[in-house]
Amino acid sequence: MIVLPAPAKLNLFLYITGRRDDGYHNLQTLFQFLDHGDELGFEPAPDGELSLSPALPGVAPEQNLIIRAARLLQSKTGCTKGARIHLTKRLPMGGGLGGGSSDAATTLVALNRLWQLGLGQEQLARLGRRLGADVPVFVRGRAAFAEGIGDILTPAAPPEPWYLVLHPGINVATAAIFSDPDLPRSSPVLSLEQRLAQPWENDCEALVKKRHPEVAKLLGWLLEYAPSRMTGTGACIFASFDNREAAEKALAAAPADSAGFVAKGCNQSPLFTALRQLKEAAPSSITAS
Numbered sequence: 001m002i003v004l005p006a007p008a009k010l011n012l013f014l015y016i017t018g019r020r021d022d023g024y025h026n027l028q029t030l031f032q033f034l035d036h037g038d039e040l041g042f043e044p045a046p047d048g049e050l051s052l053s054p055a056l057p058g059v060a061p062e063q064n065l066i067i068r069a070a071r072l073l074q075s076k077t078g079c080t081k082g083a084r085i086h087l088t089k090r091l092p093m094g095g096g097l098g099g100g101s102s103d104a105a106t107t108l109v110a111l112n113r114l115w116q117l118g119l120g121q122e123q124l125a126r127l128g129r130r131l132g133a134d135v136p137v138f139v140r141g142r143a144a145f146a147e148g149i150g151d152i153l154t155p156a157a158p159p160e161p162w163y164l165v166l167h168p169g170i171n172v173a174t175a176a177i178f179s180d181p182d183l184p185r186s187s188p189v190l191s192l193e194q195r196l197a198q199p200w201e202n203d204c205e206a207l208v209k210k211r212h213p214e215v216a217k218l219l220g221w222l223l224e225y226a227p228s229r230m231t232g233t234g235a236c237i238f239a240s241f242d243n244r245e246a247a248e249k250a251l252a253a254a255p256a257d258s259a260g261f262v263a264k265g266c267n268q269s270p271l272f273t274a275l276r277q278l279k280e281a282a283p284s285s286i287t288a289s
């Protein structure tokens with residue numbers, strides 16, 4: 001069995017620069033990975049069989065982005081091989097950490113190798129985009145400044161601090177935030193250099209705080225420790241710290257009705273770090289690109 005991580009992402013900043021005719025929004029966002037996330041195991045199975053265990057509560061297997069990614073790969077390539085997929089879910093759903101998108105990306109990358117399909121990263125990213133706006137950055141595996149709907153990527157190298165990520169115990173539906181008339185949609189389009197030089201903010205934050213007082217309350221608490229923001233459309237918030245101990249200390253003091261973790265920011269996705277290690281350990285079992 002091949003076991004690979006599906007890391008979380010943070011949106012270090014997120015600006016909405018317009019609404020498109022297809023209902024999606026143009027963004028300018030800075031993605032960075034965390035060394036914390038879900039884990040997926042892949043075993044070969046015969047006759048195109050696909051299975052996922054355990055199932056996610058409230059998500060039908062055929063709706064799970066993992067199975068959808070595997071089926072997309074089968075149908076695009078005509079591949080008749082199958083897989084048994086094991087999921088260790090650690091990331092909260094609807095948390096703004098991109099868990100579902102990361103699971104889908106790890107599935108595309110892993111099965112491309114397990115089934116020896118030979119697709120390049122560009123092809124996988126294009127397939128991934130059909131599953132979700134956040135999938136391409138996980139397929140590419142590099143911290144990036146993203147534009148378009150989040151899929152036009154310019155590699156970036158922000159500092160890699162320790163983060164405390166806190167979840168207020170509620171889920172935020174991404175589609176509900178993007179369809180709210182009160183969402184600000186007219187941030188200016190700036191260059192990466194200009195964006196990096198300005199204070200980093202999230203255009204969804206004020207609206208999510210208004211709709212979900214739990215997010216506002218937790219953010220108020222975390223701001224006492226360090227500059228803090230929301231990731232994606234929430235519900236998770238994060239703050240950066242110079243060292244792990246300081247982040248752990250803040251986590252230990254976090255309100256009882258929140259959950260959280262401490263993780264390091266990574267400009268290379270832990271997925272690709274793991275693939276390289278696998279290749280070094282057993283060059284014939286898996287080929288990393």
Ligand SMILES: C[C@](O)(CO)[C@H](O)COP(=O)(O)OP(=O)(O)OC[C@H]1O[C@@H](n2ccc(N)nc2=O)[C@H](O)[C@@H]1O
Nearest residue numbers: 023024025101132133134135149150174175178232233
């Ligand atoms: C907000 C972010 O988390 C930032 O990383 C992402 O852009 C969301 O990415 P995602 O969860 O992969 O999004 P998708 O599954 O493609 O879309 C969920 C819903 O969010 C809205 N959506 C998403 C991305 C985008 N650039 N504009 C949008 O308007 C659409 O209404 C869509 O129906």
Ligand SMILES: Nc1ncnc2c1ncn2[C@@H]1O[C@H](COP(=O)(O)OP(=O)(O)OP(=O)(O)O)[C@@H](O)[C@H]1O
Nearest residue numbers: 064065093094095096097098099100101103134232
């Ligand atoms: N493997 C999966 N893991 C998590 N959610 C999944 C998965 N497959 C399908 N979903 C569906 O996708 C929804 C969004 O999940 P996800 O965890 O990616 O949200 P998110 O962290 O808010 O992502 P983003 O930051 O990309 O908006 C879930 O509520 C769930 O219904």
